[in-house]
Amino acid sequence: MSAVSDTAQFEGMPFDPTAPLTPSGNLRRRAAVSRFVQITATAAAVFAVAVLLIVLYGVASRGASALSLGFVIHNPSGLAGGGIFNSLLGTLEIVAFGALIALPIGILTGLYLTEFAGPRSKTASALRLALDVMAGLPTIIVGLFVYGLIVIPQHRQSGFAGGIALAIVMLPLMARSSQEVLLLVPGSLREAADALGVERWRAVVSVILPAAFGGILTGAILATARAAGETAPLLICDSIGFNPFATSLNLFHGVPSVSMFIYQSYDLPLAQAVTRAWGAAFVLMMLILIANVLARVILARSRGKMGR
Amino acid sequence: MFGLCALAGVLVVLTLVDVIYQLVSNGQPAISKFGLGFVTSTRWQPNFHIEGAGALLYGTAMSSLIAVVLATPLGIAIALYLSMMAPGRVRAVVGPLVELLAAVPSIIYGFWGLVVLVPFIDGIEPGLHSALGFIPLFGPASPIGISVFTAGLVLTVMILPIISALSRDLFLTVPAELKDGAAALGATQWEIIRGIVLPTTVSGVSAAVVLGLGRALGEAIAVSFVIGDVTAIHRSLFDPGSSAAAEIANQFPSPVDSLHTAAMFYVGLVLVVICMFTSVASRAIAGRFDVTRRVI
Numbered sequence: 391m392s393a394v395s396d397t398a399q400f401e402g403m404p405f406d407p408t409a410p411l412t413p414s415g416n417l418r419r420r421a422a423v424s425r426f427v428q429i430t431a432t433a434a435a436v437f438a439v440a441v442l443l444i445v446l447y448g449v450a451s452r453g454a455s456a457l458s459l460g461f462v463i464h465n466p467s468g469l470a471g472g473g474i475f476n477s478l479l480g481t482l483e484i485v486a487f488g489a490l491i492a493l494p495i496g497i498l499t500g501l502y503l504t505e506f507a508g509p510r511s512k513t514a515s516a517l518r519l520a521l522d523v524m525a526g527l528p529t530i531i532v533g534l535f536v537y538g539l540i541v542i543p544q545h546r547q548s549g550f551a552g553g554i555a556l557a558i559v560m561l562p563l564m565a566r567s568s569q570e571v572l573l574l575v576p577g578s579l580r581e582a583a584d585a586l587g588v589e590r591w592r593a594v595v596s597v598i599l600p601a602a603f604g605g606i607l608t609g610a611i612l613a614t615a616r617a618a619g620e621t622a623p624l625l626i627c628d629s630i631g632f633n634p635f636a637t638s639l640n641l642f643h644g645v646p647s648v649s650m651f652i653y654q655s656y657d658l659p660l661a662q663a664v665t666r667a668w669g670a671a672f673v674l675m676m677l678i679l680i681a682n683v684l685a686r687v688i689l690a691r692s693r694g695k696m697g698r
Numbered sequence: 699m700f701g702l703c704a705l706a707g708v709l710v711v712l713t714l715v716d717v718i719y720q721l722v723s724n725g726q727p728a729i730s731k732f733g734l735g736f737v738t739s740t741r742w743q744p745n746f747h748i749e750g751a752g753a754l755l756y757g758t759a760m761s762s763l764i765a766v767v768l769a770t771p772l773g774i775a776i777a778l779y780l781s782m783m784a785p786g787r788v789r790a791v792v793g794p795l796v797e798l799l800a801a802v803p804s805i806i807y808g809f810w811g812l813v814v815l816v817p818f819i820d821g822i823e824p825g826l827h828s829a830l831g832f833i834p835l836f837g838p839a840s841p842i843g844i845s846v847f848t849a850g851l852v853l854t855v856m857i858l859p860i861i862s863a864l865s866r867d868l869f870l871t872v873p874a875e876l877k878d879g880a881a882a883l884g885a886t887q888w889e890i891i892r893g894i895v896l897p898t899t900v901s902g903v904s905a906a907v908v909l910g911l912g913r914a915l916g917e918a919i920a921v922s923f924v925i926g927d928v929t930a931i932h933r934s935l936f937d938p939g940s941s942a943a944a945e946i947a948n949q950f951p952s953p954v955d956s957l958h959t960a961a962m963f964y965v966g967l968v969l970v971v972i973c974m975f976t977s978v979a980s981r982a983i984a985g986r987f988d989v990t991r992r993v994i
Contacts, residue, residue: 424886428783434775435784438796438862441855445802448814495706502703517707519981520714526909526977527717527970528916530943534950534966538720558713565710591699619803621919622943626950649805653919656809671806682801686794 446675453672456665462673466635466651470662474670476637477651481674483639484549484628484647485618488556492617493610496564503565504572505580505594525562532558533626541627549645552628556617563616567609571602604692608685615681619674621649629654648674721970725963727956736964742929742945744954749961751968753931757846757939758969761921762914764850764935765857770907772854773861778891780862781869793866800859808923811852816843816924819851823936837934840926847935849925849944853917857910864906868899905984912976916969918943942969 461473499521507514536555541547575598583593599606624647631644634654638645648670655667722729732739732749739750780793820843830836872895880890896903918941926938927948940948946962953959 420886420889424888427778427888427891431775431779431783434772435779435792435796437772438776438799438858439792441858442795442799442802444814445799445806445810445855448810449806452813495709498703498706499710502700502707506700506703513707517710519978520711522981523974523977524710524714526912526916526973526980528918528943528973530918530946531717531721531916531966531970531973534724534946534963535717535720538724538963539716542724561710561713594699615801619801619805621803621805622947625919625947629951649803652805652809656812656923667809671809674803675806678801678803679798682798 449668449672449675452665452668453670456669457672461669465637466666469658470660470666472635472666474648474651474666474673476634477646477648477670478673479637479639480549480632480646481618481648483641484553484624484645485556485614487549487553487641488560488617489610489614491554492557492560492613493564496561496609496613497568497606499561499565500568500572501594503569505590505598521562521565524558525566527558528622529555529559529620530622530626533623536623537626544642547628547631547644549628549639549641549643552624552645552647553641555623555627556620559620559623560613560617563613564609567612568602568606571605571609572598574605575601604688608689608692611681611685611688615678615685618681619649619678621653624650625653717970718967721963721967725960725967728960728964729967731957732961732964736961737968740931742940744949744958744961747955747957749958749964751942751961751965753929754940754942754945754965755968756931757849757925758915758941758943760846760935760939761849761853761925761941762911764847765853765914766907766911768850768854769858769861769910773858773906773910774865774903776858776862777865777869778895780866782887782891782895793863797859797863799855800863804856804917804920807852807856808920811848811920811924812844815851816848819843819845819848823847827936834933835935837932837936840934840936840938844924844926844938845936846925846932846939849921849939849941850935852920852924853914856917856920857914860910860913861903861906864909865899865903868902868906869895872898901983905980908976908980908983912973912980915976916943916973918947922947942966 462478463475464473465476466472466474499517503514503517507517532555536551536558540551540554544551579597579601580593583597588597628644628647629650632638632646634646634651652667652670652674655663655670658664658667728736728749736749736751737755738752739748740752740756741748741750742753743749776796780789780796784792820839823839823843823845827836827839831838876894876898877890880894885893921941922944925940925944927940927944928938929940929945932939942965946965949958950962953962
């Protein structure tokens with residue numbers, strides 16, 4: 391646009407762009423409204439952090455009295471004694487089994503979406519939609535699904551069924567996070583591999599996956615931590631069929647878990663039983679929070695390495 | 699390698715199809731007995747072989763609505779603070795802390811809600827009733843603080859990090875040129891927010907809210923602890939109720955008969971259709987922002 395037409399559009403208007411600026415409207419009121427919004431937004435952030443601290447404190451203050459070394463290395467005894475060794479071991483087993491299924495499939499799905507499907511691929515966008523829908527499935531529904539798929543045909547609840555259900559919870563999280571990370575891998579790496587005549591699968595294995603390793607690991611830890619806290623699928627698929635006082639790790643029978651332990655002790659009649667459940671809640675929460683912080687640290691480090 | 703990756707994708711789609719199939723086939727006795735009237739019938743009486751999900755769906759809707767109504771303004775305010783107002787160091791600490799709210803397992807929210815929040819709600823319900831009692835939803839306080847309202851508050855805390863984290867990421871994508879331009883014209887921070895930031899991100903924020911709604915609709919464990927397991931519709935939010943997901947969690951382990959189990963699969967089917975709808979809607983609203991790809 392030339393200078394002439396710039397000034398031409400102001401002709402005939404009451405506005406003179408060459409006149410010095412003078413304040414109009416109620417500046418004080420506008421500033422006060424803005425200030426009010428800033429204070430409200432700050433208060434909202436303070437509120438959210440306060441809620442987190444209240445939840446953490448509520449669990450820690452009630453659970454800490456139950457904690458001791460014995461609490462994590464002994465099985466429960468009676469209604470209120472002992473610890474949560476078998477539940478802890480069971481959670482680790484079920485989650486590890488689920489992760490073993492979900493993490494590879496999730497990473498492969500992420501690879502398909504970023505490395506093999508074209509940018510305008512209809513199949514890829516259908517798959518993305520499917521992953522979104524899967525991530526939006528209520529976990530209790532996942533439990534019902536696995537109940538129909540595995541528990542009914544086998545006529546018994548099992549750690550196996552619970553692990554499959556957790557895998558379904560983890561899969562969309564893993565696929566989404568690895569897709570995000572793979573998109574961050576610089577295109578120049580792919581082009582360099584192509585220019586050297588490297589086949590795509592070989593480029594994926596030896597160039598792209600190593601570059602994205604930190605981010606994928608972060609996603610894996612977050613997905614695993616999410617699954618470790620799940621209760622609804624285990625309630626449906628793996629809540630009976632084990633001796634609550636013994637270590638039982640046979641995947642094809644019931645396997646105890648920390649979240650089911652908390653769920654099943656909240657209506658026991660003894661105050662000490664509830665204290666034991668708070669102790670279990672505290673252990674579970676600490677494990678999950680530590681995993682989350684760890685994931686963040688790994689992500690920050692790998693970002694540093696990728697120079698961003 | 700391509701084959702392997704494609705196979706993984708096929709597996710994802712097959713799983714989804716099978717979810718629907720399992721719910722339909724296991725819910726078949728209830729579906730053929732109650733038909734579509736199941737959704738509106740409010741009598742859930744397994745002992746008399748009468749099951750209707752109306753009251754459960756009402757509880758699901760009301761508790762989720764409370765959560766969305768409270769969490770949306772709060773979440774957006776937090777996101778505005780984190781993206782535009784907080785100093786760098788504060789942002790680096792507060793942002794992750796808010797996201798940690800999403801990491802707390804639902805069983806802990808349920809347990810905490812029952813033991814800590816319920817007595818607190820019990821204390822504030824009479825005040826809310828006398829202040830807002832002219833609206834029928836805020837009736838006389840329940841005796842113990844276990845209510846649809848309490849469930850809504852727990853859900854608020856659970857979906858708050860989803861809405862705030864997604865919105866914050868969206869607000870950060872608003873081009874600095876636009877904001878600086880508005881500031882150069884003399885706009886105050888609120889005018890920049892209202893004139894530039896919110897209009898450019900409104901579709902993405904709406905998608906985040908719908909995503910949070912979907913999460914609230916499907917939450918079972920935390921809700922089952924605090925909603926009261928009463929399968930009837932009460933006008934007041936301070937009365938106990940039940941929700942679809944919570945009822946499955948409460949009754950599935952000990953069903954009355956096989957029809958009861960089938961009815962719960964039917965409830966699950968209705969719930970999954972609603973949740974799939976919210977997932978698709980969220981994606982459709984998000985459009986080009988594609989916020990739903992973010993991992994929390």
